[in-house]
Amino acid sequence: MSAEKIILVDDEDELRHSTAQALELAGFDVLDFASAERATHLAGFGFRGIVITDIRMSGMDGLTLMNRLHELDRDIPVILITGHGDVQLAVRAMREGAYDFLEKPFVTSQLAELAQRALDYRRLVLENRVLRAAAGQSDDLEQRLLGRSNVMVELRRKIRTIGPTDTDVLIIGDTGSGKEVTARALHDLSQRASKPYVAINCAALPANLIESELFGHEVGAFPGAMRARFGKFELAQGGTILLDDIGSMPMDVQGRLLRVIQDRTITRLGSNDPLPLDVRFIATSRTPLEADVAAGRFRADLLYRLNVITLEIPPLDARREDIPLLFLQLVSEAASRYRRDPVSVPPRVLSALGEQQWPGNVRELRNAADRFILDLGLPFLDTPQDDAGPDASPRLAERVAAFERGIIENALIAHGGSLKPVYESLGLSRKSLYEKMQKYGLDRARYFGGQDSDI
Structure with a gap:
């Protein structure tokens, strides 16, 4: 039996059984369920397979199931089965992360071909994760608990x-x-x-x-x-x-x-x-x-x-140095989830994030990342500093210093504390970078990701 599995979810018993049988005859290992909840019990971050689900079902529907699965792992391929009247809904789901969709009635050979492509994609995702870990990069656990x-x-x-x-x-x-x-x-x-x-x-x-x-x-x-x-x-x-x-x-x-x-x-x-x-x-x-x-x-x-x-x-308060890195990751995930182009996060935003209180911890920070990628603004950045009056505005030198510190800190985060790519990307000498880090109180150990590229 293949280790790769297809989870098939449909509350219409006859259609589900016939589809599962056709996929099994095509050589796939299929688990079929009448309710979406069972799928969330089996498909997680390391799940070696894909999910095929009807969109309209009693209880949890297919779109809700897809979103639940993508909270566990955004790279789990989800294929949606839709009726004629739900095609626009399926197209919207494609924008939100669905792998593909098929309209009823469909030819089982077409579904089998689509399922094979999705399984191939999933296999590549999991293999790439293993290769990144073998190369000393972040493994699955570091991606989940950044x-x-x-x-x-x-x-x-x-x-x-x-x-x-x-x-x-x-x-x-x-x-x-x-x-x-x-x-x-x-x-x-x-x-x-x-x-x-x-x-x-x-x-x-x-x-x-x-x-x-x-x-x-x-x-x-x-x-x-x-x-x-x-x-x-x-x-x-x-x-x-x-x-x-x-x-x-x-x-x-x-x-x-x-x-x-x-x-x-x-x-x-x-x-x-x-x-x-x-x-x-x-x-x-x-x-x-x-x-x-x-x-x-x-x-x-x-x-x-x-x-x-x-x-x-x-809590985030006990690891405030992780907030900028975590926010960058959450913004990247939000961009993928909402099908938006990747965006850079200005240093002043990262700096402001580190000064905020986050009683909702990572969940609250994720909401802020969603607002940022959707261009809905962040409450603590809504009021420009200049609106506070001339007496409250920092001097130009202070603004330049804060901006420079943010640029260097952002580069340290991006390169995991490895100094060589930092001073090369910023066009500085090694000595100048050390001096500026000392001036702004930046300790590379706070950003160190396991590599040492100073030479």
Whole structure:
């Protein structure tokens, strides 16, 4: 069986089965699902395959699925299947990142040819990532969790160490700091990478159905249970379960979860037969859970089971030196996502970004990058300095100095702290660059990316 897979999503059973059969006869390895949610459990950053999805479906539609997948990896090819009335919608989706689309009714040989091209493209993307890593450039993890600060280097080291193990992990971090990205990276680095990754938002589970959602149920387990149903735990068999915002889980459900983690078995509602569960648990929390334990809101025994290993994700305030580099990367991603031409970020913008507070962390910074690439402006740059009055305006020499410092810092970021390409690109001598860096308090170690090109 080929390691490359096609995920096919369509809520029309007959069409989905016939399309899957035709693709399998053409030599492809196909996984077909009636709902889009299942696809997000299987396709991640290192997914070796493509996704083919109908645009109009009950529940999550094809465009939403594409956007969810591209949040995980913008280079996953998504082929859209559309009806005649949705062609304009599909064309818009092409501008937003869809690989291609086919209009119903289509010839299966045409779909097979398109799928092969998409698989070839995906293979090249993954091979190029491996080659870049072998050449000493940023690997997948550095692309996902960008930053040259000491705290980020240490975080990536821990993830590379912990990822291949099968131990449960607790991730602590502020809103928007990258907890879910870290959890997905741990899954993708593990032996479970080809198995489902099921994210459960503990704060969003309906209180009256939470046990059914997690554990599943048998026919007649409660009024309205007309058919048996798999729970989310069972759907993750062999893979990883992310318990997002674990602190919001009700105390009574915490007790059942503790037993699941201890015994690695589950029992559906309405059944007495335990089912073995082969999963890895990763939990996230915005704050350390010890305070919730002390307040009686979280079980101490569950905390001890979950925090076999604890990873703390640093907020942007703890790694302010990463903000310019991170913003440049987010602007590049936004340009690709919105099909805009790449743009340069002025040094004064990078400098201003580093002076701002980012309570929403990377998520808030990503929103700023989107506004920048869409030319919607940044709030802290909306008022020109000259409008503040002559007394508040910096002198010309100060402006020139700030501009020069920004140019040098931008070049240091772009070249990963390697000085030779910096002074060559700026037309300076090595001595002049050293003097200016000393004058402006620029330490190359803050921008160092692992290469040493000074000679």
